[in-house]
Ligand SMILES: [Zn+2]
């Protein structure tokens with residue numbers, strides 16, 4: 001009398017998507033079955049193919065179909081700089097600045113004790129090995145400026161400095177085009193504390 | 201140098217989900233591949249099985265694995281009442297009231313000229329045939345009280361009445377437990393216009 005089992009299974013399975021609760025899983029399932037059957041078929045295929053094809057780059061840890069990703073193999077990148085980001089999306093954001101031509105290491109997460117993710121779960125020994133390859137001269141930490149991103153940055157910087165690696169952190173401050181009136185007090189305080197001398 | 205093709209294909213395929221734009225499709229893809237590989241595999245399976253197994257009930261039009269769904273086959277339901285709803289979710293909402301024991305017809309949509317959905321796209325001739333089976337005595341229209349739901353109700357009621365079918369509409373008004381202070385003026389105006397005499 002209730003929902004047929006293959007429908008129930010689909011609704012349940014959709015809940016593995018981030019931020020999808022029971023109500024929206026139900027809505028998604030009906031939408032797919034009613035209006036997006038071709039799209040749903042493509043989604044099933046794409047999931048299976050991606051699960052089969054994608055793995056972590058041996059050098060930068062991002063998702064790739066090869067042993068080592070194209071960016072890590074490129075001779076045009078400056079191998080003396082290594083930028084540490086939380087996710088591949090953050091790496092894309094950095095690339096879009098066109099202001100960085102070094103290499104990356106993607107943590108695929110952040111230290112988050114509340115979610116049970118400590119330094120061990122992030123396999124930071126791989127980053128340490130990567131940063132100690134003799135070519136890297138500077139590790140630039142570009143984790144988020146959230147509590148968790150900051151804790152991760154702190155942990156990484158202690159770990160790397162203790163091994164003699166030179167570490168920097170991208171700057172905090174008022175956004176470009178930002179008006180002081182609309183910037184939160186914490187950001188403004190940091191921008192003040194981290195003020196830079198102007199050339200005379 | 202950019203995202204590998206199977207990842208791009210997955211991000212693109214996720215956009216068939218309702219309300220998922222490019223940014224959240226990207227976030228979903230990385231989340232699935234990083235933290236939910238088992239869930240992603242189950243989702244691919246569930247999509248394929250649901251696409252293969254589910255079809256429309258020949259009588260009520262909801263999604264079912266059989267020719268005719270269990271509810272339509274039940275001898276405990278009052279076959280003289282037919283409640284018309286927009287979606288299977290609305291049917292579930294009606295069932296949860298435990299105030300209705302008749303049968304249903306699920307439109308699987310609503311008249312929505314802006315989306316190119318006219319009466320023809322909803323195959324209303326099937327509802328007409330269903331309502332004219334000689335057993336149905338009353339069609340209760342329970343489409344939403346949105347503009348589109350109201351237009352659908354209007355169209356249905358004209359169509360059914362012209363064939364001599366007796367039609368009713370569920371009531372609008374102040375929600376149970378609702379305080380007038382927090383009810384919008386349109387609802388309150390309707391509640392006033394549709395006021396009912398109290399027993400003496
Ligand atoms: Zn790489």
Ligand SMILES: [Zn+2]
Nearest residue numbers: 257260269272
């Ligand atoms: Zn049915």
